Amino acid sequence: MAELTVESRRMDPVPSLIPYADPGRPLLFLRRSDGIVGLGEALRLEFTGPDRLRDAAAAWRDVAASARVDDEVKVRGSGLVAFGAFAFDDASARSSVLIVPRVVVGRRDGVGWITRVNGADDPVAASPLGPEYRLSLHPGALDADGYREAVRAAVARILSAEGGADRLQKVVLARDLTAHVPEGADLRRVLLELALGYPDTWTFAVDGHLGSSPETLVRVTGGEVTSRVLAGSHARGADAEADAAAAAELATSHKDLDEHRFAVESVLRALRPHGPGITADELPFTLKLPNLWHLGSDVHGRLSDGSGALDLVAALHPTAAVAGTPTRTALDVIRELEPFDRGRYGGPVGWVDAAGDGKWAISLRSAELADDGTLTAYAGAGIVAESDPDRELAETKLKFRPIVEAFG
Numbered sequence: 001m002a003e004l005t006v007e008s009r010r011m012d013p014v015p016s017l018i019p020y021a022d023p024g025r026p027l028l029f030l031r032r033s034d035g036i037v038g039l040g041e042a043l044r045l046e047f048t049g050p051d052r053l054r055d056a057a058a059a060w061r062d063v064a065a066s067a068r069v070d071d072e073v074k075v076r077g078s079g080l081v082a083f084g085a086f087a088f089d090d091a092s093a094r095s096s097v098l099i100v101p102r103v104v105v106g107r108r109d110g111v112g113w114i115t116r117v118n119g120a121d122d123p124v125a126a127s128p129l130g131p132e133y134r135l136s137l138h139p140g141a142l143d144a145d146g147y148r149e150a151v152r153a154a155v156a157r158i159l160s161a162e163g164g165a166d167r168l169q170k171v172v173l174a175r176d177l178t179a180h181v182p183e184g185a186d187l188r189r190v191l192l193e194l195a196l197g198y199p200d201t202w203t204f205a206v207d208g209h210l211g212s213s214p215e216t217l218v219r220v221t222g223g224e225v226t227s228r229v230l231a232g233s234h235a236r237g238a239d240a241e242a243d244a245a246a247a248a249e250l251a252t253s254h255k256d257l258d259e260h261r262f263a264v265e266s267v268l269r270a271l272r273p274h275g276p277g278i279t280a281d282e283l284p285f286t287l288k289l290p291n292l293w294h295l296g297s298d299v300h301g302r303l304s305d306g307s308g309a310l311d312l313v314a315a316l317h318p319t320a321a322v323a324g325t326p327t328r329t330a331l332d333v334i335r336e337l338e339p340f341d342r343g344r345y346g347g348p349v350g351w352v353d354a355a356g357d358g359k360w361a362i363s364l365r366s367a368e369l370a371d372d373g374t375l376t377a378y379a380g381a382g383i384v385a386e387s388d389p390d391r392e393l394a395e396t397k398l399k400f401r402p403i404v405e406a407f408g
Contacts, residue, residue: 004042004063004100006117006354008071008078011105013112018195019126020105023186026205027083027101029351029359030195034108035203036077036351038101039124042117043082045098050090053314053348056098060310063100064354073113076221077106080354081115084310085206085363086347088318089331094343094368097207098352130186135407137377137400140176141340147175147396148389150337151381157333158385170262171324171333174380175396176340179407181373193406194365198290202350202361209344211366212402214289217316217348218271219359220309223302225275230287231263231321231382232256232295235398247286250293255386260284260295263382266320266327267299274312275303291401308356313348322346322362324382343368345378365402377403 014020017037021028027038043063047055064080071079081104086096102120106113114124142150154171181187187210194212195203201212216228234250237243250256264280271278278301287296307315323346324330334342345368350360367377379399381392 004067004080004117005119006067006069006071006080006115008073008113008115010073011112011114013107013110014105014126017105017107018188018192019129020124021188021191021205023127023130023188024184025208026187026191026210027099028191029083029202029204031202032199036081036104036106038083038099038104039122040102040120041099042102042120043100047096052096053086053310053317056084056086056096057308057310057314060098060352061356064356067354069354073111075108075111075113076357077108077351077353078113078115081351083206083351085209085344085349086317087344088322088342088346089335092341092343094341096347099207129189129192130184132189133182133185135179135181135375137177137179137404137407140178140376142175142338144393147173147393151383151387151389151392153337154333154383155385155387158383166326166329168329168333169325170259170320170382170384171330172322172380172382173334173337174342174345174378177377177400177404179375181369181375183373187369190406194402197405198402200289201365204349204361206349208369209349209363209366210369211363213349213361213364213366214287214294215321215362215364217319217350217360217362218309218312220303220312220357222357225271225278225301225303225312227267227271227299227316229260229263229267229297229299229319229321230294232260233395233398234293235394236292247288247293250295251286255384256295257284259382259384260297262325263319263321264297264299266325267316270315271299271301271312274305274307274315275301277301292398309352309358309360310356313360317348318346319362321382322380342378343376346380365399367403375407
């Protein structure tokens with residue numbers, strides 16, 4: 001593997017990173033005005049199969065150990081970084097990637113910088129957005145009636161006595177929508193809509209996978225680890241009074257609290273071997289997004305074994321929030337009831353630096369763009385014993401809203 005030379009220098013912070021991205025193959029990860037955008041590829045690593053995350057963590061350690069880094073900026077995201085997007089399922093046909101850009105433009109806490117890899121002299125400048133376009137997304141492999149049937153089948157499985165200790169308690173079932181993106185479409189328009197409409201989420205684009213996720217899978221900074229678990233949701237109310245009632249209903253819902261508890265417990269089980277003092281909020285809070293309320297819990301602590309962000313991503317994925325409980329049983333049910341390959345939906349997406357620190361979200365509110373222009377968006381809901389097919393279908397409609405509105 002070739003040794004990388006990396007140089008980061010300060011620059012005046014730019015007002016918006018999105019206009020610096022490649023219109024057709026954007027590479028970015030941002031929240032509000034802070035984040036990083038990449039141009040070109042200095043190094044691309046691809047992984048498949050059940051060991052893809054562990055293989056990526058090991059490969060990245062080798063890349064970072066051999067790199068020569070001159071970083072005068074020294075903020076999160078400067079120096080050597082790789083963007084990553086990983087497939088949800090071990091058997092997915094979609095590859096998982098780590099991409100080191102030739103050039104990175106970043107902004108954080110009022111500090112701006114530019115990173116060049118292997119002496120890249122690519123010109124860096126904001127460019128005007130391309131012409132407007134609007135798409136309508138249509139049902140894909142699993143339409144509304146098919147989704148209701150899948151929910152009924154999952155509930156029946158949960159209520160059955162089959163499985164003993166491996167008996168299904170929760171499964172996250174997704175459905176898909178599709179469209180065709182015109183050749184030459186400027187994807188930065190979609191990313192700008194997502195970033196402006198959902199400023200408190202992670203807006204991302206990596207290798208044709210893009211979206212705006214509210215859920216932090218893991219963040220590692222200098223041995224400190226945090227994770228935000230979101231599971232359980234309710235539509236926003238039409239006015240202030242109805243909105244407050246919706247939040248209260250969510251906070252006291254037995255069904256949603258059970259779903260949330262399964263998700264938090266799965267994160268703690270994965271992280272505590274790396275830091276015994278890692279804890280979660282005692283009670284979940286309600287998180288307000290433009291389209292819905294979520295039940296949320298923050299997990300935090302200090303690592304005791306030197307693990308990096310990718311090591312923890314490998315330990316965490318898939319959480320109960322995107323798969324179910326117990327995980328292996330839920331994955332089997334997903335493969336049985338979903339008539340498609342999720343690709344990178346529900347998988348980890350984010351970035352990692354030379355020290356192993358980084359930020360990773362769960363790819364929710366997202367879509368995958370194939371080389372032929374086919375766009376596939378996914379949205380899912382956590383199915384437990386009390387789930388109602390119509391309500392779960394309505395929940396997926398709410399979760400589709402960010403992508404549907406951004407493209408429409």
